[in-house]
Amino acid sequence: MAKAFASSADLGQKTESLEVLADGVYALTAEGDPNMGAIEAEDFVVAFESRATPKATRDWLEQLREHTDKPVRYCVLSHYHAVRVLGASAYDAESIITHETTRRLIDERGQADWDSEYGRMPRLFREPETIPGLTHPDLTFTESLVIPLGGDRGDLELHYCGRGHTAGDVIAWVPKHRVLFAGDLVEAQAALYTGDAFHFDWADATLERVKSFGAEALVGGRGAVALGRDATDAAIEQTRRFLRGMIENVGAVHGRGGSLKEAFDATHAALAPDFGQWPIFEHCLPFDVKRLWDEYDGKDWPEIWTAELDRQVWDQLQD
Numbered sequence: 001m002a003k004a005f006a007s008s009a010d011l012g013q014k015t016e017s018l019e020v021l022a023d024g025v026y027a028l029t030a031e032g033d034p035n036m037g038a039i040e041a042e043d044f045v046v047a048f049e050s051r052a053t054p055k056a057t058r059d060w061l062e063q064l065r066e067h068t069d070k071p072v073r074y075c076v077l078s079h080y081h082a083v084r085v086l087g088a089s090a091y092d093a094e095s096i097i098t099h100e101t102t103r104r105l106i107d108e109r110g111q112a113d114w115d116s117e118y119g120r121m122p123r124l125f126r127e128p129e130t131i132p133g134l135t136h137p138d139l140t141f142t143e144s145l146v147i148p149l150g151g152d153r154g155d156l157e158l159h160y161c162g163r164g165h166t167a168g169d170v171i172a173w174v175p176k177h178r179v180l181f182a183g184d185l186v187e188a189q190a191a192l193y194t195g196d197a198f199h200f201d202w203a204d205a206t207l208e209r210v211k212s213f214g215a216e217a218l219v220g221g222r223g224a225v226a227l228g229r230d231a232t233d234a235a236i237e238q239t240r241r242f243l244r245g246m247i248e249n250v251g252a253v254h255g256r257g258g259s260l261k262e263a264f265d266a267t268h269a270a271l272a273p274d275f276g277q278w279p280i281f282e283h284c285l286p287f288d289v290k291r292l293w294d295e296y297d298g299k300d301w302p303e304i305w306t307a308e309l310d311r312q313v314w315d316q317l318q319d
Contacts, residue, residue: 006120006283018063022177027219032279037181042150044073048172048181050088055127057087078183079166080105082117085135098137101168109304110134116305162206163198180215188223188235191278195287196302203243211236254296264289264317286317
């Protein structure tokens with residue numbers, strides 16, 4: 001029997017858990033589905049990430065409203081992928097904030113990514129007819145942006161740590177409580193999607209920058225919240241280990257003149273014992289290997305994933 005495409009057969013609902021990480025700092029995890037965050041200011045809320053549809057985002061808001069009824073003034077999107085951005089309209093936020101490069105990526109490939117991700121992960125698109133269109137930021141930055149939270153709540157800092165999961169990922173740092181929302185730059189016991197990544201930058205300087213914050217709690221893109229410095233460092237290092245495993249195995253096959261399929265098989269064999277049971281491992285790895293192969297071919301800027309290219313690569317790399 002042919003392996004189901006990407007996550008198209010993953011139709012079971014996940015158990016969602018809202019955690020209060022500190023006074024006014026919230027995280028929603030969902031057994032390997034995309035994580036969400038919120039930071040409460042004196043008289044408003046900053047939402048970190050959206051979901052794939054307004055309906056899915058409203059479901060998260062309903063849980064958040066059990067803790068605060070303050071309006072969402074800012075929605076921070078860590079990067080441009082459809083499952084993270086298309087539901088942002090549900091917040092009715094005053095501003096949508098992204099890195100400047102994310103704005104460019106939405107313009108360049110947002111529609112193609114929407115079509116691609118809907119095909120790969122249909123379960124995440126609750127009531128897709130409610131999506132009003134592509135989400136465009138009205139406030140962007142290049143290095144850092146500080147949002148004063150008011151009262152004695154301190155600041156929320158947004159930082160660009162370098163190219164990684166995409167060219168424009170940003171993190172949110174709450175220095176008062178040492179809580180870091182890392183987006184998909186870090187995953188906690190969930191596989192990495194690297195189809196739009198810059199593997200060499202990510203595995204080295206970018207993760208070092210993320211680690212330098214010394215977080216006591218880290219909310220990655222997927223997986224459980226890491227609590228305590230040892231756990232946050234471990235999440236960062238397991239992300240690095242996944243990347244370096246890919247770099248080593250794809251590089252070895254590419255260096256000896258092998259094929260993309262051989263690189264995929266070698267990488268799967270090497271990573272599956274440690275990472276194979278993690279969420280979306282089987283879904284992601286074909287696209288991950290294809291992107292890294294392109295980097296070894298000298299292609300710095302990622303190819304635009306379309307629904308057609310998704311199927312082509314998937315079919316090419318499955319047994």
